[in-house]
Amino acid sequence: MLCIAIKLPISYKNKNYVNSIFGGSMFSATDPIAMTQLISILGDNYVVWDKSSEIFFKRPAKENLYATFTFTKEEVQAIIDNVATEKETTITKVISLTSKDKTITYCEVHKVIYIASKAFYKEKIKRHNKKNKHL
Secondary structure, eight states: OEEEEEEEOOOTTTBOTTSSBOHHHHHHHHTTHHHHHHHHHHOTTEEEEEEEEEEEEOSOOOSOEEEEEEEOHHHHHHHHHHHHHHSEEEEEEEEEEEOTTSOOEEEEEEEEEEEEEHHHHHHHHHHHHHHHHTO
């Protein structure tokens, strides 16, 4: 299992009018991690991009928040296998921001991530640019 853990401390810099953590702070705390983690795991032969994200608030956060970003070896192998056969794929990762003991979930972020072989992606961009050049 490949994990990254983060802490989003509550402070005067990220509290809103009602003294809970701004939703934007929660969202941005999770934004780059899954994508960059996957880039590091897969290596230079792949292209990885965030496609979309959604945040689902469960309750106001008035304490430090914690999240763990995990890719299992099985998930990574499934991505590699899908890209080998399909040349590109998307996955959805769900990240929860929780209390330290993980008993309370304050929000969930659903991230859709695009993965392709670098060779396929370069050709796809080249075809796209050729097509748009004639417009």
